[in-house]
Amino acid sequence: MRRGNCPTLQSIFAKIEKGGGTYIDAHEYTYQVGKLLSRIFGQTITVDVLPNGQLDISNTKKIISDALKMNFADVSETTANIQRNLNRTAGLNLEPVLPDLNNSRIKGMTTLASSKPIDQVMDELKEAITTFSQHIVDEELKANADSHYSAGLQPRIIRKAEAGCCKWCSALAGEYDYPV
Secondary structure (H helix, E strand, O other): OOOOOOHHHHHHHHHHHOOOOOHHHHHHHHHHHHHHHHHHHHHHOOHHHOHHHOOOHHHHHHHHHHHHHHHHHHHHHHHHHHHHHHHHHOOOOOOOOOOOOOHHHHHHHHHHHHHOOHHHHHHHHHHHHHHHHHHHHHHHHHHHHHHHHHOOOOOEEEEOOOOOOOHHHHHHOEEEEOOO
8 A cells, every 4th residue: 555645654654664563553554544445446436337336246356356355465464564563672583474365255245246236335335345454454463463372472462442432342452361
């Protein structure tokens, strides 16, 4: 992902380049990228440019699947750079572990996008794209915690609730020894 004119993305990349960054930064990065991708889809895949206002499955796979695969590569690489910096800061000589691409989620989104006229599914599709992006970071965190645990380390997960978050998220806040 290019930094573009987004101050948030520029700030995150600056932290990474200086050897820093956290999973909070990774989540913010993926949130911004997911929203951007959702906005692009919403602006370019519209009823007036599609035959019968609907994507057919072959075009859906091509457009959405390819974009989500690129999104996965970008988010997982950025998160890996953050994990690499965290490992170095902790004095660990471990390479980051990347999660597997979740093809079933991609298939679900392509099925959704071609199931009805695009104006009837776009809001749900945009939300699914954003959560797909965020899920990449969650899976990468889990993969790296697993890797550290397997290496004989004792990972500790610290979850912080943001102001105004839901009760479910607030209940998950705390510090946990891994595996939870």
